[in-house]
Amino acid sequence: MNPVVSVVVVSYETRELILTALATLRKACPAEPYEVIVVDNASKDGSAAAVAAEFPEARVVRLADNVGFGRAVNVGAAQARGDWLLLLNPDTEPVGNVIGELLEFTRAHPGHGIYAGRTLGVDGTDDGHSVFGPPSLWTFTCFATGLSKLFPRSRVFNREALPWLDRSTPVRVPAASGCLLLVRRSLFAQLDGFTPDYFMYNEDLDLCLRATAIGASPMLVPTARVVHVGGAASTSAGKRVMLLRGQVTFLRLRWSRSRAAAGRALLLIGIAIRAVAARLSGRAGYWREVWRQRHAWLTGWPPAAELAPVQVTEPVPPPGGQPAAPL
Numbered sequence: 001m002n003p004v005v006s007v008v009v010v011s012y013e014t015r016e017l018i019l020t021a022l023a024t025l026r027k028a029c030p031a032e033p034y035e036v037i038v039v040d041n042a043s044k045d046g047s048a049a050a051v052a053a054e055f056p057e058a059r060v061v062r063l064a065d066n067v068g069f070g071r072a073v074n075v076g077a078a079q080a081r082g083d084w085l086l087l088l089n090p091d092t093e094p095v096g097n098v099i100g101e102l103l104e105f106t107r108a109h110p111g112h113g114i115y116a117g118r119t120l121g122v123d124g125t126d127d128g129h130s131v132f133g134p135p136s137l138w139t140f141t142c143f144a145t146g147l148s149k150l151f152p153r154s155r156v157f158n159r160e161a162l163p164w165l166d167r168s169t170p171v172r173v174p175a176a177s178g179c180l181l182l183v184r185r186s187l188f189a190q191l192d193g194f195t196p197d198y199f200m201y202n203e204d205l206d207l208c209l210r211a212t213a214i215g216a217s218p219m220l221v222p223t224a225r226v227v228h229v230g231g232a233a234s235t236s237a238g239k240r241v242m243l244l245r246g247q248v249t250f251l252r253l254r255w256s257r258s259r260a261a262a263g264r265a266l267l268l269i270g271i272a273i274r275a276v277a278a279r280l281s282g283r284a285g286y287w288r289e290v291w292r293q294r295h296a297w298l299t300g301w302p303p304a305a306e307l308a309p310v311q312v313t314e315p316v317p318p319p320g321g322q323p324a325a326p327l
Contacts, residue, residue: 006080012041018090030099064311070194070203091230113216116176117224140266175208201246237289249300
């Protein structure tokens with residue numbers, strides 16, 4: 001029997017986390033047939049071997065190099081057989097029957113193409129990161145001036161975060177996080193998957209906006225929830241730099257040259273102000289480190305044309321039986 005859902009998990013140095021995530025998913029015993037495809041980004045911690053040993057039903061695809069999130073998902077999607085792709089972070093723990101909740105919602109509300117779940121903190125409250133709005137020159141201005149920080153609940157000054165959104169009811173959203181995201185496989189293929197220019201961050205925003213442009217309408221499914229375990233420890237300057245690289249890549253790909261230059265300038269101003277404030281107040285060097293690395297993030301991620309093809313070290317034959325080709 002072909003699976004209805006293909007769960008794609010990208011792993012990089014997450015051995016214990018991914019084992020917990022897959023065990024929690026299996027414990028829910030979804031009624032619908034599903035498959036699990038784990039794409040390992042050349043981990044050195046034994047993640048791939050551990051998953052293969054504890055979950056022999058899963059297909060593990062080992063990559064020769066760490067190619068980031070979006071390109072690794074594209075590899076997994078190429079192996080998928082389900083009608084739906086469920087993207088699931090390895091540092092999550094599903095709450096209840098996530099697959100069942102999502103599929104039930106798609107049947108009651110068909111035609112949207114993309115469905116988002118809710119990500120919770122370790123305390124069980126919604127962390128507010130599973131859905132969000134697109135950036136604009138206004139949102140960058142609010143960041144640069146600190147208005148989004150001063151008024152985090154404001155519909156005017158913090159529009160990307162959607163702080164006014166009632167996440168306890170189904171609602172259409174502009175964009176959704178790839179941490180917990182259900183997308184019809186045919187739609188994902190029609191969009192050619194994630195844009196490969198992104199190593200990490202903003203590839204999900206890019207996908208949702210491109211999907212919306214051709215008629216999809218992402219929906220939030222409030223009953224589909226995961227605890228985002230890793231989210232509590234993801235406040236390092238290194239992560240902020242990667243996030244900024246993703247943002248700048250989005251500007252390069254989707255905005256005009258002049259508008260993108262204005263967006264980069266506003267990001268630069270906002271971080272400069274925060275770095276100066278941190279220095280004057282004697283606070284820790286988080287923003288100062290981000291400022292020091294500005295030459296790295298201001299260029300974004302390298303264009304896809306400059307990237308080497310993805311190399312699969314242990315190809316998994318797709319349904320047709322032929323080895324997967326490099327992407």
